[in-house]
Amino acid sequence: MPLPPPFQIPVDTRRLFPGLSDADLDPARGGGSLLIARLLEDGDRHDLSWLCTAIPEAALGDWLERRGARQLSRRSRAFWEAVLGRTAGIGTVVTGTAGVPPALG
Numbered sequence: 001m002p003l004p005p006p007f008q009i010p011v012d013t014r015r016l017f018p019g020l021s022d023a024d025l026d027p028a029r030g031g032g033s034l035l036i037a038r039l040l041e042d043g044d045r046h047d048l049s050w051l052c053t054a055i056p057e058a059a060l061g062d063w064l065e066r067r068g069a070r071q072l073s074r075r076s077r078a079f080w081e082a083v084l085g086r087t088a089g090i091g092t093v094v095t096g097t098a099g100v101p102p103a104l105g
Helices: 011-016 032-042 045-054 057-071 074-084
Strands: none
Touching (some): 011 032, 032 045, 032 057, 045 057, 057 074
């Protein structure tokens, strides 16, 4: 069985990631959050077209719900909430007993 091709970002999109390799941004290696945040915030139509072919819309919506409130500007967040039909969240908060954060519990 052949191996999948290595993750590659389009040459024109590389301008948004100076000093980072494709491997640094590979969602399979944990780089998906930076990739999504940067492209949703600063990408042009070509960048976003590529993003939507590389990462399914459902995964982009999931990312918006988990991290969008912290990683996008208000303007971008409002736009992507409307486009994806999801509400941006700040992420999951782990709590101790009775809803008290572990450091305080």
